[in-house]
Amino acid sequence: MTEFSHGPVMWQAVAALLIFAAAYICILIEKWDRMYTALGGACLMLILGIVPLQKALTTYASWPILIYLVSLFIISSLFQKTGIISYIVSSIVRKYRMRALTVIISLSLLAALISALLDSLMAVVVIVPFIIIASRKMRLLPAPFLISMLLSVHIGGAATIMGNIPSRMLGASGHISAGEMFIQLFPLICLLLAVVYLIMWLIYRKRLVAAEAHMRELLSIKPSSYLSPHKEFVLGSSIITGVTLVVLCLHGLLAWSPAYITASGAIALLAMNYKDIFEVIRNKDFGAVWHHLRETQWLFFLGLFIMVGGLTYAGFSGFIANRGLELSQGSIPFLSILLLWLNSFGTAMMDNIPFIAAMIPIVDQMEQLVETSTQPMWWALIVGSGIGSGVTLVSSIASLYAASFTYHDGVKLKQSEYVMVAAPICFVLLLISTLYFKLFLL
Numbered sequence: 001m002t003e004f005s006h007g008p009v010m011w012q013a014v015a016a017l018l019i020f021a022a023a024y025i026c027i028l029i030e031k032w033d034r035m036y037t038a039l040g041g042a043c044l045m046l047i048l049g050i051v052p053l054q055k056a057l058t059t060y061a062s063w064p065i066l067i068y069l070v071s072l073f074i075i076s077s078l079f080q081k082t083g084i085i086s087y088i089v090s091s092i093v094r095k096y097r098m099r100a101l102t103v104i105i106s107l108s109l110l111a112a113l114i115s116a117l118l119d120s121l122m123a124v125v126v127i128v129p130f131i132i133i134a135s136r137k138m139r140l141l142p143a144p145f146l147i148s149m150l151l152s153v154h155i156g157g158a159a160t161i162m163g164n165i166p167s168r169m170l171g172a173s174g175h176i177s178a179g180e181m182f183i184q185l186f187p188l189i190c191l192l193l194a195v196v197y198l199i200m201w202l203i204y205r206k207r208l209v210a211a212e213a214h215m216r217e218l219l220s221i222k223p224s225s226y227l228s229p230h231k232e233f234v235l236g237s238s239i240i241t242g243v244t245l246v247v248l249c250l251h252g253l254l255a256w257s258p259a260y261i262t263a264s265g266a267i268a269l270l271a272m273n274y275k276d277i278f279e280v281i282r283n284k285d286f287g288a289v290w291h292h293l294r295e296t297q298w299l300f301f302l303g304l305f306i307m308v309g310g311l312t313y314a315g316f317s318g319f320i321a322n323r324g325l326e327l328s329q330g331s332i333p334f335l336s337i338l339l340l341w342l343n344s345f346g347t348a349m350m351d352n353i354p355f356i357a358a359m360i361p362i363v364d365q366m367e368q369l370v371e372t373s374t375q376p377m378w379w380a381l382i383v384g385s386g387i388g389s390g391v392t393l394v395s396s397i398a399s400l401y402a403a404s405f406t407y408h409d410g411v412k413l414k415q416s417e418y419v420m421v422a423a424p425i426c427f428v429l430l431l432i433s434t435l436y437f438k439l440f441l442l
Helices: 010-029 034-047 053-060 063-080 084-096 100-117 120-137 143-157 165-173 178-204 212-219 231-249 258-272 274-283 286-295 298-314 316-326 332-349 352-369 375-388 397-408 415-441
Strands: none
Touching (some): 120 143, 120 397, 165 352, 178 375, 258 274
16 A cells, blocks of 8 residues: 555645645746745645645755755855866867857766766766856856756666656666667667757757957956865865765765765865854854855755655655556557656656655556566666756756755756746657657567
8 A cells, every 4th residue: 555545635735736736836937936835835735734744844845855855956056166067068168169059968978877877866966066167167148058957868768767756766766777778779769968959059059159359358358267275175075075975975885964064075075165154143143144045045955855744744645656657558568658758747746755655656567467578667667757847947856956055055947947948848858759769669
């Protein structure tokens, strides 16, 4: 028996859907602060009894993920002060002579590779600061850079079993080996990435041209001028950040929690900035403390996690999954295509992890009812999750982190701006994936 089979009564399930939809629209139009929107929606669900307070705080709030995200914010923000990222970006831009599309594709491919080999969130943490600074140096809008990168991260993460959390969950549940997954999905992933870059080139080829004056100005600046004059801080921060990232890559072998690893790195970097902290305490500048807490966006994440948890507990995701699967009537090819589209739309509308968690037990049950191989269903779930996660900025933890980091950095990538470009691209990717499945995987 799955959790969504014994949640609240029907009116609460309907209320959960309405609250989430209203909050989602408010986040999309960005008329109000999204932190208050998410917290307001979460509080409404708690007040109406849609999800129990204890379950919301112990199960759906996902404190390890919150600690992980906040710690990554701190590490990224403090490491930027060293100027190393600006130094590297400036060197890359000088090498490519301000060819923005070349920079976009290079950083996007790097993000896809990191996502496939390590983790999608790790790719975003590493690449987003580069993208923001690169777009600023070239005096160009960051949206095309970020859209291309996020689509690459999610698609690349579907290429290997270690690429992202949904891939790991589905690989383990479907008893899929890393080699098998790579052989079956790698050609499709390469095709989808090529399509993304082709569409991005068609959309932005005329708009991503740096002005001649900006080009001369930027190319005249030496990359070394961006480095912080405090060499001890640069060295110490680089060592701490580097060690943190290396240990994160090895956390599976070490059996250490990523939350505790990043928290240790964040605390160490804060310790290196003790003078600034003491200055805030001495001046009793509590407004600055609240400002920095808001910048981490942890309250937004908390509210969003509780709302998504409310949907799961109310049975909405499970209901959609069950009704969709009933339409297949046992046909594996039809079921696989249905899962591809259903999973894409489901992960686009809510965080991909709880939706995947709701789909897995249903596919497990379907495996017991059919005699033929059900492996195409697992491929469909993996590819659908990779495509759907790139549709909006609230479809995955990686997208949420990227959006929140740009918000904190003053860039503020708008949800509507992102969806207008990403959603049509993802629809094209779904059509191509459907054709690929029919020709090669079914």
